[in-house]
Amino acid sequence: MNIKQAFLLAIKSLLSSKMRSFLTMLGIIIGIAAVIILVSLMNGLSKSILDSFEDMGTNLISVEVMGRGSNRSVTFTEMQALMAENPELISGVSPNVSVGVKVKKDTESLTANCIGINEDYYDIKNVKMASGRFINYLDVARRQKVCILGAYEVTKLFGGIDPLGEEVKINGDSYTVIGTLTEKADAEEGSADDTVIIPYTLATRLSGNGTISSYYISASSKDTVNQASALVKAKLYQAFQSEDYYMVMSSGEIIEEINEMMGIMGTVLIGIAGISLLVGGIGIMNIMLVSVSERVREIGIRKSLGGRRKDILGQFIIEAATTSIIGGIIGIILGVILSYGAGKLIDLTAVPSVTAIIVAVSVSAAIGIVFGYLPASKAAKMYPIEALREN
Amino acid sequence: MIKLKDIYKIYQTGEDFVHALDGIDLHIDEGEFVSVIGASGSGKSTCMNIIGCLDVPTSGSYFLNGSDVSTLSDDELAMIRNRTLGFIFQQYNLISKLTVLENVELPLIYRGVQPKERVRMSMEALERVGLEGRSNNMPSQLSGGQQQRVSIARALAGKPKVILADEPTGALDSKTGMEVLALIKELHKEGNTIVLITHDNSIALHAQRIVRLSDGKIIEDKPVIDRQVQ
Ligand SMILES: Nc1ncnc2c1ncn2[C@@H]1O[C@H](COP(=O)(O)OP(=O)(O)OP(=O)(O)O)[C@@H](O)[C@H]1O
Ligand SMILES: [Mg+2]
Numbered sequence: 001m002n003i004k005q006a007f008l009l010a011i012k013s014l015l016s017s018k019m020r021s022f023l024t025m026l027g028i029i030i031g032i033a034a035v036i037i038l039v040s041l042m043n044g045l046s047k048s049i050l051d052s053f054e055d056m057g058t059n060l061i062s063v064e065v066m067g068r069g070s071n072r073s074v075t076f077t078e079m080q081a082l083m084a085e086n087p088e089l090i091s092g093v094s095p096n097v098s099v100g101v102k103v104k105k106d107t108e109s110l111t112a113n114c115i116g117i118n119e120d121y122y123d124i125k126n127v128k129m130a131s132g133r134f135i136n137y138l139d140v141a142r143r144q145k146v147c148i149l150g151a152y153e154v155t156k157l158f159g160g161i162d163p164l165g166e167e168v169k170i171n172g173d174s175y176t177v178i179g180t181l182t183e184k185a186d187a188e189e190g191s192a193d194d195t196v197i198i199p200y201t202l203a204t205r206l207s208g209n210g211t212i213s214s215y216y217i218s219a220s221s222k223d224t225v226n227q228a229s230a231l232v233k234a235k236l237y238q239a240f241q242s243e244d245y246y247m248v249m250s251s252g253e254i255i256e257e258i259n260e261m262m263g264i265m266g267t268v269l270i271g272i273a274g275i276s277l278l279v280g281g282i283g284i285m286n287i288m289l290v291s292v293s294e295r296v297r298e299i300g301i302r303k304s305l306g307g308r309r310k311d312i313l314g315q316f317i318i319e320a321a322t323t324s325i326i327g328g329i330i331g332i333i334l335g336v337i338l339s340y341g342a343g344k345l346i347d348l349t350a351v352p353s354v355t356a357i358i359v360a361v362s363v364s365a366a367i368g369i370v371f372g373y374l375p376a377s378k379a380a381k382m383y384p385i386e387a388l389r390e391n
Numbered sequence: 392m393i394k395l396k397d398i399y400k401i402y403q404t405g406e407d408f409v410h411a412l413d414g415i416d417l418h419i420d421e422g423e424f425v426s427v428i429g430a431s432g433s434g435k436s437t438c439m440n441i442i443g444c445l446d447v448p449t450s451g452s453y454f455l456n457g458s459d460v461s462t463l464s465d466d467e468l469a470m471i472r473n474r475t476l477g478f479i480f481q482q483y484n485l486i487s488k489l490t491v492l493e494n495v496e497l498p499l500i501y502r503g504v505q506p507k508e509r510v511r512m513s514m515e516a517l518e519r520v521g522l523e524g525r526s527n528n529m530p531s532q533l534s535g536g537q538q539q540r541v542s543i544a545r546a547l548a549g550k551p552k553v554i555l556a557d558e559p560t561g562a563l564d565s566k567t568g569m570e571v572l573a574l575i576k577e578l579h580k581e582g583n584t585i586v587l588i589t590h591d592n593s594i595a596l597h598a599q600r601i602v603r604l605s606d607g608k609i610i611e612d613k614p615v616i617d618r619q620v621q
Contacts, residue, residue, distance in 0.1 A: 016488035301484045306473020306501040308466045385446040
């Protein structure tokens with residue numbers, strides 16, 4: 001008896017007891033689909049979080065100096081010196097002066113969060129311009145009254161028409177619009193699109209106190225983020241002699257933390273997925289056992305007609321394998337579809353994992369085949385007459 | 392052809408020992424038609440199962456075609472059942488989820504006959520029992536007599552030398568029983584060795600020789616001289 005015939009026989013046998021085959025498959029389908037859904041959503045979640053951090057720049061280090069109660073401080077010049085001394089670690093430093101301002105164009109006006117920065121900010125934060133140019137060194141040095149508007153301001157003040165070269169009033173002073181930012185968040189108020197960027201040399205005046213308490217620093221590469229961050233911390237510690245006066249956060253550290261969290265969540269989910277595979281497996285096992293014991297008489301007939309042990313075993317294994325494979329394929333398809341469906345529902349792009357699919361399929365196939373094999377092997381060893389006498 | 396020597400089959404149920412076969416000596420030559428008769432529980436089926444290599448004796452030796460069956464491996468026994476022996480069971484033993492044709496094909500599948508040839512041989516066998524028109528039916532769609540004829544077709548499809556029939560007419564009315572018997576007699580005329588188990592004397596008389604069992608022993612073994620004399 002060749003494989004093809006055995007396979008056709010298996011299909012026929014499965015079709016002849018559709019309900020049982022379906023129930024066996026159901027265990028496999030649920031097990032595999034559950035694993036795929038859990039893992040894809042988990043992957044999707046972790047990817048979306050990491051993506052949003054990568055958007056902000058993976059080399060980013062942000063420094064916040066509270067400095068309250070301390071008479072020491074770290075000036076921008078000192079930060080720049082740090083960069084000059086360590087060009088292999090730090091590739092850019094920008095002050096980050098945040099001021100609430102009133103922006104006015106003709107009769108339209110709004111309040112916005114204005115940030116003062118220097119030319120390094122462009123690379124540090126991966127700025128995407130919709131039009132015009134970014135603030136350059138001369139603008140900063142000469143305190144040029146120029147500004148860059150976010151999409152919300154463009155919509156609100158200019159009705160969405162490109163405002164390059166136009167003047168706006170920021171806290172009463174006239175600024176020339178030299179660029180606009182690419183829309184990121186539907187141009188909504190208070191979103192990432194609601195921002196005005198000006199040279200920090202002007203922003204410190206607007207803020208009234210003249211000091212810089214926050215910096216964005218970019219490490220020269222992803223791999224040097226931790227080193228650069230340590231360097232900055234050391235510098236700040238030297239100045240303040242205490243860790244209480246400043247905060248240094250690098251995206252690398254944040255990403256690491258997220259990865260760690262995702263790892264824990266992943267372990268929990270893998271546990272849950274494992275349980276559902278196990279439950280599916282027990283279902284398969286049960287039905288295989290019932291299926292074989294129901295068919296001991298058939299095995300007896302086949303043996304009496306000259307079926308050898310390996311013919312009988314082959315038949316059951318191929319039946320089990322066919323069930324597992326068909327169930328596995330349906331499980332994969334269902335799992336992937338439901339992953340994307342569920343992803344849509346919770347606004348997440350599901351990322352199916354090939355490893356998870358392979359593991360889930362091999363586990364349930366193995367269960368199906370092992371538990372198809374064991375009872376069949378027992379039955380195939382009986383004397384034909386014993387099997388024929390059954391029930 | 393068939394040589395049983397001092398065969399015992401002893402079943403143990405709890406404390407009791409049942410001597411289903413109690414020292415059987417039996418020779419059956421090639422081409423013979425032998426009836427085995429005896430009361431219920433006398434050991435007829437047990438005897439046939441041993442002859443058919445479906446069961447093994449507790450002790451004693453059995454030679455089939457000159458080879459000692461007890462020395463054969465599982466696969467060799469399967470091959471003998473497949474090529475040398477054809478079974479007709481009282482309860483037909485058809486596989487209910489296979490069609491009539493597929494049931495008849497089974498021994499040929501295990502023999503490795505190619506599909507085309509297999510179908511040809513099976514259809515030929517079904518024609519002999521007059522069921523060529525029902526080849527695609529399921530066994531459950533046939534009457535008892537028809538099912539028994541399917542099982543006969545299955546037994547003879549592979550042209551085995553020996554046909555073993557355990558009360559083939561037991562579940563049939565006398566008319567259908569006679570039809571089945573006629574088929575068996577025809578097989579005998581073609582040179583097959585036949586062992587027919589029955590508890591019906593009138594059916595046994597169709598054989599050439601009658602072996603009578605009682606309590607696992609052969610109490611009579613004589614040729615049928617004149618069928619008319621009972
Ligand atoms: N598996 C078994 N376990 C225990 N005892 C058995 C077994 N099979 C048969 N026997 C016993 O062996 C004896 C012979 O049984 P067997 O089936 O050969 O009788 P038989 O002549 O075919 O009877 P019948 O005409 O009713 O079919 C009986 O007493 C029976 O109870
Ligand atoms: Mg019997």
